[in-house]
Amino acid sequence: MTLFAGLAASTLVDLPIPRYDALLLYGLLVSLLFWLTGLETTGEIAVIGVFHLIGLAFELVKVHLGSWAYPEPALTKLGGVPLYSGFLYAAVGSYVCWGWRLFDLRVSNYRPLAIGLVSAGIYANFITHHWLPDLRWLLAAALLVVTWGAHVHFTVGGHRYRMPLALSFVLIGFFLWVAENVATYFGAWRYPYQLEVWRLVHPSKFGAWALLVSVSFVLVAGWKSRHGQLRPTTVDAPKMDRRDPLPQT
Template sequence: MSDIQRGHSRFHAVRSRLEAMAIKPGPRGWFLEFLVFGFKQGWACLFGGLMLALLLGTHLFWPDNAPIHRYDALTIGAVLIQIAMLAFRLETPREALVILVFHIVGTVMELFKTAAGSWQYPEASLLHIGAVPLFSGFMYAAVGSYIARVWRIFDFRYTDYPPAWTSYALAAAIYVNFFAHHWLPDIRWLLFAATALLFWRCQIWFRPLHAHRRMPLLVGWGLVALFIWFAENIGTFARAWTYPSQNDGWHMVGIEKLGSWYLLMIISFVLVSLVQRPKGLDQ
């Protein structure tokens, strides 16, 4: 049995023991439930966590005289992670298909944004399309992997979810605006308003332990966008990519990028919803 298989088995053994425990109401029970929540969140972030470890590790320790470029090593490493996720059943084939769509959608956006000068990849590579190294698509795929896995691990349910076609239309409009705002007026504030109008009543129900808890879906998206912003700062520190303002030295990415990540979260969520159909509490 490989190390990954043993880790997967240990995770399920620990989760089974935790979920079998009798939890009494009160501070001790709430604290234990919070620990289980964090444990499951960490497991859902496996793909993204491994990608961040690759970015940091190669930034700090990749030798200058290595036989392959660092960016190419990141691409190979990302492919191996994806193969392992499927081989050890950490993702289902349907989830992997959605993640492939994420990779394609993300790579198209990268090609456009790098051509427009929004950001750049400062290192050389052989495995690239235009100015975009192929590992970049896996960073979008990591977001898709997280959403697909956390949806399944926490048994997501929804109340007051809007008609599915409206969410598809919203996601399409957001994606188009990422390109069109370079020539046309940026309508992101209208998109935020449309998002609030569609989802302001929607509650997401998640099960950290025995019982489902609820949270406004708009708040949940905001929290995930915040953590993606943290990951973005790690990525730019590791020079996986850089913004023009970082050419003279690294500094934290502006908090205004949270808006972009929030809108990207909606696209990501809607893509996953094509596979993980939103269910109500009574289903």
């Protein structure tokens, strides 16, 4: 939300420097503020930094291939990609990290190697499909297979819930698609069909985000596993809509 607030504000005020450059400074300052105030730990900042680099690499390829564009001028552009764009992916990583901590997330029946391999394939396919057959539907099916039986456990209102891991990807993907519509409306970037006039982002991007979320989840889950914060430590709700009170301590 902080990033989108900055995007919106940047369209309403006169800036002394190019807008994309201002957004880069804004992203850096927000990250520093979150770290200094303890809203994000040093480890989380490091993970988010990895997201920034992965996202920037993705942007360099996709912009070069004409998938979308950043039409405004900026001093901090590399290959037509403003460096602030990495924060758009870092925001997803930040969201997952925050959600993990705030809702005490745990994952049961998680298969790190299988899910990691499929997620790597998903990331690669979004680049290679420009030259090779698009395997996203096959990879989506593979993701369903490797996440079958895996559940995310979380706390809301003093009760533990769980939902299928694959469903969590779909839900997060939908909200990211909504966020992408907001971002393109405020000119964060433009798809070719939005250059003349803003239009709704194509619904197919919803599915793309649902798949890409798996990459974010795998990275954060790997880091959480190293800190013993991946596997459930209690018996959680057997159904998604079942509520069990948390044990008193």
